[in-house]
Amino acid sequence: MMPAARLAPYAASAASSRGRRHPEPPPRYRGEYQRDRDRIIHCAAFRRLEYKTQVFVNHEGDLFRTRLTHSLEVAQIARTVARALGLDEDLTEGIALAHDLGHPPFGHAGQEALDACMAPWGGFEHNLQALRVVDELEERYARFRGLNLMFETREGLLKHCPPARARGLGEVARRFLDGTQPTLEAQVVNLADEIAYHAHDVDDGLRAGLLRLEELAGLALVRACLDEVEAEHPGLGGRRRVHELVRRLIDRQVTDLIEATAAALEAAAPADVEAVRARPEPLARHSEAMRRASLELKGFLRERLYRHYRVERMTAKARRVVTALFEAFVDNPRLLPPAAREAAARLEAEAGEAGRARAVADYIAGMTDRYALAEHRRLFDPPELT
Structure with a gap:
């Protein structure tokens, strides 16, 4: 963590943070935001980003960007900007590394398909899902669900949030209701994200011959x-x-x-x-x-x-895969593996059909591209019965 004396007065500071949802003893050899960054790097959702589409599906080539390499590039750019401006580098890096944790398989095609499937129950948005991942879905600690990140890290994951959803999220989403801003660290990550994907989409588009x-x-x-x-x-x-x-x-x-x-x-x-x-x-x-x-x-x-016919073909197939998986699992939760089936039963008991649908969306959003394709084969390809 950058020593406090080197931080600009407008930087976020762990000393004045709104803290964690569940109180914890302070770390001995790390700053609070460094602890957040480390928890993100070690979580399962971060590892899955290696096999999630950025623009090109993973099997189309070994050198194309994935959600993981994109997140690393965003973190590198954002940290450079944070250092130049006197911001907290660890907070900036943590937000950057976690900003895509909620992305489903197959890039924006997967998100659009899940959003359409979830339309009757509030829709699906990957920024909101990233917050859900770090608050609820990661299971690593005995004392709490999720990663129990600092308020400023959690806040930075919400780039977009409709007012209706913001009202249910409390303080972490209040700015979408009162028109205020997140920390500068979060603002920098938002722009670093755009810089990274514009540049590497140019690179990947040229490499692919598109x-x-x-x-x-x-x-x-x-x-x-x-x-x-x-x-x-x-x-x-x-x-x-x-x-x-x-x-x-x-x-x-x-x-x-x-x-x-x-x-x-x-x-x-x-x-x-x-x-x-x-x-x-x-x-x-x-x-x-x-x-x-x-x-x-x-x-x-x-x-x-993004509208090239080869990308559109992949997009169309991805939407069909995600939609078919969602409809099958919502219609018959017994098709889900045990952990996902238990989550669906628990959320259905709490919120009815909407809870079951949200649990199915959680399960699909956590899939890698190749796992989603394998699940689709297992459900719909007659020779694959298990």
Whole structure:
């Protein structure tokens, strides 16, 4: 943990934290936020991210990003920004490593399918599921369910939350009702997430042959980076050219984020973390020029990569797999393995059909891509009877 003397006054501090849901003795050789980060790294949900889709399903290639490698890249970027701004690095890293713990298999296709399945019972959103994972679903400690993380770590997992759900979550989601902000550490992770996935989706899209450099060069941000590569390394080609492009895409956006946020902090001069929370808008930000360039890149990737027919085919199959699993398990919970069946019975006793559906969503959301495909085969492929 960064010593308190090195933290900026507007940084989050364990000393003024709202604490844990279940009181615990303080750690002897770690800070409280470092303890959170370590618990996240050791939890089962974090390990499962290795086999969860980012854009390309895991079996499509060994070098494509997964939810795990994406989370590591977000943590690296966010920690760099946190150090430059005097924020708590351990809190920042913990939020970054945990931000995708609630993602179901098959990336956004899996989330959309589960959300549609759960529509009668409040829907499904991966940020809310991440909070559910760390608060309830992880089973590692004798004294409490979940990981019992610090308030600020839990708060940072909620990037989005509809008011109806926020009312049921209490203090951790209050800002979605009163229009306030999370800590700067959480704000930085939100933007680091976008920087990471824009850059690595460019890299993976080029590797897969779904994108071409000639098309990307029409974007202002990419053109500037490619011109810089050519000026410094004339004639460079192949993967080294792509890597030089990607590292410059990250560097330009990170530098802009640090400088624009530092300027915003200087102008606002928040006295402490509560002053950060009270702002009507986030203080972590890009410059207007970089914001526009980022939106242009995001729009390009949406049209040329995420809607590419090969990605759409995977997306369509993923939706069918998730939907079929959900309908089968909700219709007959006896098809669930023992632990999931017990959870379904317990939640159904508490909340009726909605509880059973939520337990099924918990089970499916915890699956890796390959486990979901295996479960689908076991349920619907006649030769696989067990």
